[in-house]
Amino acid sequence: MTALAEPPVMHEAPPSGTIWRLAEDRSSFAGPTDDRAGGLPDHDLLEVALGPHHPSTHGVFRMDVVLDGEEVVRLKPVFGYLHRNHEKIAEKNSYLAAIPYTDRLDYICSMTNNWAYVMTVEKLTGFQPPERAEYIRVIVGELTRLFNHACLVGFLLQDMGALGTPLMYAFREREKILDLFESLSGARMMCNYMRFGGVRCDLPDGWIEEAKQVVAEFPRFLDEFEALLTGNEILLVRSQGIGVLSKELAVNAGVTGPMLRASGVGYDLRKVDKYSIYPRFNFRIPLGQHGDVFDRYMIRLLEMRESLSILKQALDTIPAGPIVDPKAKQRGLRPKAGEAYGRIEAPKGELGFYVVSDGSPNPYRFRIRPPSLINLTVLEDMCLGHTIADVVIILGSVDIVLGEVDR
Amino acid sequence: MLGSGIIKGMVETARNFFGSYVSRERLTTVQYPEQQLAPHENARTIPLLVYDGDMEHLRCTACGICEMECPAQCIYIVKDTVKKSDYLGRMQFQPRVFDIDISVCMACGICAEVCPFDSIMMDQVFALSTQNRFSGLLLHKEDLAKANGYFHAIHPSDAGDIDARRDEDKRKAEAKAKAAVAAKAAAAIKSSEASAKQVEVAA
Amino acid sequence: MQTPEQIKSLIEQNVPGAQIELVPNGSPGGPASILIDSDHALAATTFLRDAEELAFDFASNATGIDWPERVIKEKNKVKKMVDGVEKEVEEITEKKTPAFLETVYHLYSMSLSTGPLVLRLRTGDRGQNNHLPSLTPVWRSCEFQEREIFDLFGIVFDGHPDLRRILMWDGFKDHPMRKDYVEPDDYEYEPTPHDDVLEKAQRHYAQEATV
Numbered sequence: 017m018t019a020l021a022e023p024p025v026m027h028e029a030p031p032s033g034t035i036w037r038l039a040e041d042r043s044s045f046a047g048p049t050d051d052r053a054g055g056l057p058d059h060d061l062l063e064v065a066l067g068p069h070h071p072s073t074h075g076v077f078r079m080d081v082v083l084d085g086e087e088v089v090r091l092k093p094v095f096g097y098l099h100r101n102h103e104k105i106a107e108k109n110s111y112l113a114a115i116p117y118t119d120r121l122d123y124i125c126s127m128t129n130n131w132a133y134v135m136t137v138e139k140l141t142g143f144q145p146p147e148r149a150e151y152i153r154v155i156v157g158e159l160t161r162l163f164n165h166a167c168l169v170g171f172l173l174q175d176m177g178a179l180g181t182p183l184m185y186a187f188r189e190r191e192k193i194l195d196l197f198e199s200l201s202g203a204r205m206m207c208n209y210m211r212f213g214g215v216r217c218d219l220p221d222g223w224i225e226e227a228k229q230v231v232a233e234f235p236r237f238l239d240e241f242e243a244l245l246t247g248n249e250i251l252l253v254r255s256q257g258i259g260v261l262s263k264e265l266a267v268n269a270g271v272t273g274p275m276l277r278a279s280g281v282g283y284d285l286r287k288v289d290k291y292s293i294y295p296r297f298n299f300r301i302p303l304g305q306h307g308d309v310f311d312r313y314m315i316r317l318l319e320m321r322e323s324l325s326i327l328k329q330a331l332d333t334i335p336a337g338p339i340v341d342p343k344a345k346q347r348g349l350r351p352k353a354g355e356a357y358g359r360i361e362a363p364k365g366e367l368g369f370y371v372v373s374d375g376s377p378n379p380y381r382f383r384i385r386p387p388s389l390i391n392l393t394v395l396e397d398m399c400l401g402h403t404i405a406d407v408v409i410i411l412g413s414v415d416i417v418l419g420e421v422d423r
Numbered sequence: 424m425l426g427s428g429i430i431k432g433m434v435e436t437a438r439n440f441f442g443s444y445v446s447r448e449r450l451t452t453v454q455y456p457e458q459q460l461a462p463h464e465n466a467r468t469i470p471l472l473v474y475d476g477d478m479e480h481l482r483c484t485a486c487g488i489c490e491m492e493c494p495a496q497c498i499y500i501v502k503d504t505v506k507k508s509d510y511l512g513r514m515q516f517q518p519r520v521f522d523i524d525i526s527v528c529m530a531c532g533i534c535a536e537v538c539p540f541d542s543i544m545m546d547q548v549f550a551l552s553t554q555n556r557f558s559g560l561l562l563h564k565e566d567l568a569k570a571n572g573y574f575h576a577i578h579p580s581d582a583g584d585i586d587a588r589r590d591e592d593k594r595k596a597e598a599k600a601k602a603a604v605a606a607k608a609a610a611a612i613k614s615s616e617a618s619a620k621q622v623e624v625a626a
Numbered sequence: 627m628q629t630p631e632q633i634k635s636l637i638e639q640n641v642p643g644a645q646i647e648l649v650p651n652g653s654p655g656g657p658a659s660i661l662i663d664s665d666h667a668l669a670a671t672t673f674l675r676d677a678e679e680l681a682f683d684f685a686s687n688a689t690g691i692d693w694p695e696r697v698i699k700e701k702n703k704v705k706k707m708v709d710g711v712e713k714e715v716e717e718i719t720e721k722k723t724p725a726f727l728e729t730v731y732h733l734y735s736m737s738l739s740t741g742p743l744v745l746r747l748r749t750g751d752r753g754q755n756n757h758l759p760s761l762t763p764v765w766r767s768c769e770f771q772e773r774e775i776f777d778l779f780g781i782v783f784d785g786h787p788d789l790r791r792i793l794m795w796d797g798f799k800d801h802p803m804r805k806d807y808v809e810p811d812d813y814e815y816e817p818t819p820h821d822d823v824l825e826k827a828q829r830h831y832a833q834e835a836t837v
Contacts (some may be wrong), residue, residue: 096791096792096793096794099793101802101803103778103803107649110492112492112531113492116494117494118534119531139654139656140656141653141786142653160656188449188451189537191452197465197468198463199463199465200463200465201465201467202467202545203466203467203530203532206529206530206531208531208533216536220465233448240435240438240439243432243434243435244431244435246428247428247432248428248429248431252428265634265766266738267684268683268765269765269766269767269768269769270685270686270767271688278434280587281736283684283736283739288739303758310499329695346536347492347537351653352652352653354651354654355652355653356552356656357687357744359686359687368684368687370491370687370689370730380691381689383689385686385689387730389770390770390771392770393767393769393770394766414832422793423793489650496822496823527816557815
């Protein structure tokens with residue numbers, strides 16, 4: 017296998033029609049590239065490595081962009097700066113010890129990561145989480161969605177040039193939810209809260225009332241946020257018609273989550289898979305029409321309102337009872353040989369875990385389907401023909417977290 | 424009108440700016456080093472080891488379960504060679520070495536969860552940075568050991584539950600021991616009576 | 627949704643020559659998966675995507691599994707004549723499974739809201755015969771995931787538009803997710819080396835001494 021070609025030699029004086037390389041030649045262009053982007057024009061082009069330390073790349077992520085003037089003619093994402101092979105670590109550890117590591121995938125939404133993993137192991141072993149545990153999971157999952165979307169909008173606006181203000185407002189609201197998480201699980205971000213067949217500890221006294229208050233106050237923040245942003249002419253001009261993603265491409269490229277729904281495909285796992293107890297709640301799935309950055313922004317705001325409606329219903333009807341399946345075993349779990357694929361609608365898209373057991377105390381194969389990585393498949397398609405300033409916004413609207421992209 | 428959206432936004436920023444002087448809802452931060460918020464009862468940072476009475480009576484029995492289950496493999500235990508009596512009067516080993524490398528520890532709390540002796544618990548200390556990367560961040564048994572009273576102060580409800588359970592165990596064990604002593608005594612009396620009878624019969 | 631058996635017969639009817647096997651799944655309620663021979667994989671998956679009654683338009687997950695050669699011990703009860711009397715004797719037979727690399731695809735249908743269909747492809751062995759057809763022309767979502775499988779497992783996808791390493795750097799030699807991957811000597815001083823770390827430390831210092 018010799019696909020890894022030697023890096024090309026730098027030309028002394030590049031002849032016309034070649035790519036001027038600003039980046040050192042460790043770039044992805046050393047490998048074969050496909051012609052999906054079409055042939056390159058025959059005048060001088062400029063290659064810029066955007067990242068890995070560029071503030072707009074949301075972490076350590078690099079885009080090798082080829083520019084014709086200011087227009088993007090080719091864009092290759094480069095990953096792996098944060099790669100620590102989470103899958104291998106999990107395959108060497110016990111089933112239980114993998115839970116705290118899942119916190120660190122998408123480190124903004126640790127609760128939903130926990131949830132997807134324990135749900136997969138429950139499929140593998142047949143544990144049944146009790147009613148109350150399911151309610152708690154839905155509540156913390158929807159709270160996670162709330163602040164993830166609020167932060168994403170903040171980051172997106174930051175990328176558009178609205179330095180600070182929207183992001184700080186979003187973080188202020190996130191702070192209140194993180195306080196709830198801390199009093200529940202002991203940690204603000206790395207919650208490590210869910211367990212096979214249930215959750216780790218019960219809600220502390222008065223938690224439901226506090227959560228109800230946060231949920232009751234959240235719509236006011238959303239209204240203010242929308243008054244601040246949605247009608248803003250600069251936002252409209254910058255985001256409408258930018259980074260259009262067609263329905264067909266979105267489906268074929270496996271794009272999931274708010275990004276898929278912004279392109280007008282009504283596919284939400286909470287409705288499709290009917291996992292956990294979501295069928296009990298009334299909520300709608302907002303859909304976009306154009307699939308541009310503005311639709312992706314609006315979808316997030318609308319989804320927050322639906323999450324609030326789920327939260328209200330769940331907090332009002334949460335029953336008392338046990339929080340862990342009595343049959344469930346945490347330490348020294350040895351599921352029968354078999355495999356399971358579990359997926360949930362995480363805030364960023366479809367988060368899947370694929371676990372293969374061979375009957376030993378650690379998983380034989382542990383795979384994460386990261387929504388952030390797969391949503392980036394179409395980044396080049398969305399960016400072609402736009403300017404560098406738009407690339408930053410389009411990347412912002414995808415909603416990636418590098419802990420999950422690189423794993 | 425073009426620009427009305429921007430003006431509307433400005434009104435919101437002004438509302439938030441002036442609101443932050445009067446409303447707790449709009450200003451959630453505190454001036455950190457001077458002002459500090461009390462941590463939540465459940466809050467956790469690094470592990471600690473609980474002892475009853477003095478440092479020589481750690482609850483830890485060096486069983487090694489936490490060492491085995493630790494996802495980051497940051498716990499290091501060496502068993503002592505002599506056994507000591509625990510709260511129920513059973514003879515148990517104690518750790519001679521109990522080290523936690525907190526530069527590796529990720530504060531997940533799994534050690535506290537799996538501990539069957541209510542010994543390892545989660546502390547709430549923070550701001551642990553030191554100037555020495557290795558020895559400064561390697562906590563030994565002496566650094567980790569904390570009195571039960573300290574544990575009560577940071578996790579009152581957990582500590583209360585655990586103490587109630589341990590008192591109950593102790594009471595049961597004492598009752599059992601008493602019953603055993605009584606049974607023994609009774610057996611002794613019976614056998615002496617029986618021997619007395621035998622003597623009588625013989626006579 | 628059709629059962630895996632029905633899908634198997636549907637493919638066999640519509641893709642002449644395709645050899646399909648059902649692989650059972652031991653977990654409770656887990657669906658059996660479909661193993662397709664690699665020569666007909668592209669035709670069969672295109673059929674799965676385009677057939678109106680199936681319409682698997684969404685390949686959610688693509689991943690690899692490494693299966694090195696393993697010895698499976700089976701206990702069988704055999705009737706034998708022992709000292710002229712027929713007795714049941716347990717016989718342990720050792721069976722070697724062949725070594726191969728496997729890719730697993732989880733397919734769903736967004737238009738029909740059905741799924742999952744678990745699809746498997748297997749390579750000839752773990753050495754030179756590590757080629758499989760790429761399914762990226764059928765589903766774009768496999769593009770990065772197949773690059774990842776190539777990177778971490780060393781399966782070469784024929785027909786992939788842009789097969790390069792994705793998570794490891796370009797000059798990296800091995801495939802880290804293989805079961806026989808040997809970690810490089812990256813031991814750093816730790817104050818309390820124990821168990822695995824201790825072995826690593828001893829190896830490291832032994833190597834340092836020889837250099």
